[in-house]
Amino acid sequence: MQIIFFLLAATALISGIMVVIQVNPVRSALFLVLNFFALAGIYLLANAQFIAAIQIIVYAGAIMVLFLFVIMLLNLRQPEEGGAQQHLGQKIFGATLAGGTAALVIYTISKIKLPPGKEMVEGFGTTEMVAKSLFTEYLLPFEATSILLLVAVVGAVILAKSRLD
Amino acid sequence: MSIEIPTINLTNIGPLITLSVAGLLLLLVDAFSIKGTKKGYFHQISLVAVVIAVLQTIWLWGRNEMDFSRMIYVDNYSFFFYLIFLLGTGVSILLSVRYLENYNKNYGEYYALMLFAAVGMMLMAAGGNLVTIFLGVEILSIPIYIMAGMFREDLKSNESALKYLLLGAFSSAFLLFGIAMLYGATGTFFLEDIAKVIKSGGMNALTYMGLGLLIVGLGFKVSLAPFHMWTPDVYEGAPTSVTAFMSVGTKAAAFAVFLRIFMDVFPTVRMDWDMLLWVLAVATMTVGNVTALAQTNIKRMLAYSSIAHAGYILIGMIAGNQLGAIGILYYLVAYTLMNLGAFGVVILVSRKKDSYLNIYDYSGLGFQYPGLALVMSVFMFGLVGMPPTAGFIGKFYIFSAAIEANYIWLVLIGVVNSLISVYYYLRITVIMYMKPAEADLGPVDMNATMTTTLIASAVAVLIIGIFPSSVFNLALSSVKIFGS
Structure with missing residues (x-):
């Protein structure tokens, strides 16, 4: 179990970093897919089967296809060299700051004893249980989500529609 | 597996249902109104909905229970905040009407989004479960991201929306992470149960992390000092009516959650968060007030002033006693009226294309439009906290609560900050009355809706400042749930 977890976690981390540092947006998107799969594996290890399945179907499947479509439609070109000026000092400063923060966080986490x-x-985590709590205990949040989605749809239309009258 | 449907009582969420239905209705009316004709009835419909929701809230007043499987509290505390939100929404709608028409942006969606945002605020104030609260935060935030970017041709509006969206998503992540930590430590999302676990078992590493991340997430929404960077840019770029709405609505809703969580869930570990909030409050007041001194754009100045006010309100929370809670509730009512009023004057003076936003554009306003200058002065005096306005009483309650709880230094810093704020608030008044007009201001569009709203707000600021007892008593019966 432990080995699988660390394998998945490492995959998730590395693919996450690759998403950010890749210049080619299509490659970034593909690394994001890898990231989603690794996360789905972690969800499975945490006994959340339903979430794992949804993660693959919705995120790795539907959303990433849309992502790739948009990237291809936008026809992004490689950014030309020297777009943003980067100084060596900035890089060193940024790296030191980030590294220092990371060290502090890791040190702190290694010091504390987490409760069981x-x-x-x-x-827990089965489709039946998720469905059951959605329609009984979590009825109100479930209904509130529909308002949230409606708002998002309205927003997409009003911000993106070419001509409003 | 058999499923038992829990019993629910829909009247308990009556105001939320009214606003949601009205939002849907507005979308339909906009979609089905005949092309070419002047679209109307948007603000009428939304105002009727707000009034009905107010009546429903008054009718519900006094109930004390939980409903929807303990997902929401049905208590006076929620109802008091419902009334603040409805006041804020109603006044914002009135301020928006002419502004949107001038910009040719009279969309039904705008009013619908505003009502949905109010539903989100109510879910936050009433939420008894961290999931409900988080959904409330999102239902509040997403309409505001959209409304901030509604002026699509305006680059500043775009900047404002994008900045708020990105940073807001970032802060939501903090909030969610905190919620996850608390869930991991206690095994429940219900505030009541988390409180029980913490009371019996004390804090551990996970609950501390959860607490800290919650402070970051909510601190962003109320713009506490280290998390305030977005505020001036977003407030400046967004349409002024939206700025008015978010400056009061978001703040009140986030403080509703803040207060409920800290008074209900973590009261036994006060020592742990006291010092943290003390530092945040001092930083927030000082940064807000000192930076506001240097602003010449009135929207930016009001943005920094709203940061400073978040700091004052935080003092009431640090005091942690009943008077402090009452002070917060009272202050939020006063702040809602004063801030909306001030932004209303800004809307009137700035007019088309927001061309008169510099504070020196107000020079000579006292001679050209004495009435307008007078109400602006009332709001400015209120924001300073001078008697006999409501701002004074609010500060009085909060500061005396802190003294009662022995936070003398905090109160001293608060008072010094109020003195600093005198400079930039009264500068507006001085410019209006004692400087000759520098440039021709042109005709200000004094329409009936705006003037009535502004006069009513100014009168309300004075009345609840002179006779604070009614609001005080309402607030008192609202905070009784907090034991002490």
Whole structure:
């Protein structure tokens, strides 16, 4: 279990970094797909089967296809050399700052003793349990989500429609 | 597996349902109105919805229970905040009407989004479960991102929307991470149960991290000092009516959550967050007030002033006693009225294309438009906190709560900050009355909706400042849930 977790975590981290540092947007998007798969694996390890399946179907499947479509439609060209001026000093300063922060965080986390997690309820993470709590206990948040989605749709239309009358 | 449907009582969320239905109706009315004709009835519909929601809230007043499987609190505390949000929304709608028409932006979507944002605020104030609260935050934020970018041809509006969206998403991540930590430590999302676990088991590394991340996430929404960087740019770029709405609505909603979580969930570990909030409050007041001194754009000045006010309100939370909570509720009512009023005057004076936003454009306003200058002075005196305005009483309650809790230094710093703020608020008044007009201001469009709204707000600022007892009593019956 542990080995699988660390493998997945390393994949997720490295692919995440690659998403950011790749110059070619299509490559970035493909690394994002890899990242999503690694995350789905981690969800599975955490007993969240439903979320893992949704992660692959919705994110790695549907959303990334749209992402790639948009990138191809926009026809992004490689940025020309020397677009933004970067000084060596800036790079060193930024790297030191980031490295220092990371070191501080890692040191702190290694020092603290995390309490044992709570025990999981029976059937945690299965589709049945998710559905059951969505329609009983979490009824109000579930309904509120529909407002959230409606707002997002309205926003997309009003910000992107070519001509409003 | 059998499923038991929990019993629910829809009247308990009556105001939320009214606003949501009205939002849907507005979208439909806009979509089906005949092309070419003047679209109308948007603000009428939304105002009727707001009034109905107010009546429903008054009718609900006094209930004390939880509903929807403990997802929301149905108590006076929520209702008090419902009324603040409805006041803010109603006044913002009135301020928007002519502004949007002038810009040719009279869309039904604008009003619908505003009502949906109000629903989000209500979910935040009433939320008894961290999931509900988070959804409330998102339902509040996303309409505001959109409304900030509604003037699509205006680069500043675009900048404002994009900046708010990116930083807002960032802060949502902090909030969610904090919620996840608390869930990991306690095994529940319900505020009540988290409170029980912390009371019996104390804090540990996970709950500390959760607490800290919650402070960051909510601190962003109320623009506390290290998380305030977005505020001036977003407030400046967004359409002024939207700025008015978000400066009062978002702040009140986030403080509703802040107060409920800290008074309900973490009261037993006060020592842990006290010092943190103390530093944040001092930093927020000082940064807000000192930076506001240097502003010449009135929207930016009001943005920094709103940061400073978040600092004052935080003092009430640090005091942590009943008077402090009452002070916060009272202050938020006063702040809503004063800030909306000030932005209303800005809308009137700036007019088309926001061309008169420099504070020196107000020179000579006292001679040309004495009435307008007078209400602006009332709002400025209120924001300073001078008697007999509501701003004075609000500060009085908050500062005396802090003294009661022995935070003498905090109060001293607060008072010094209020003195600093006198300079930039009264500068507006001085410019209006004691400087001759530098440039021709041109005719100000004094329409009936705006003038009535502004006069009513100014009168309300004075009335609840002179007779604070009614609001005080309402606030008192709202904060009784907080034990102490």
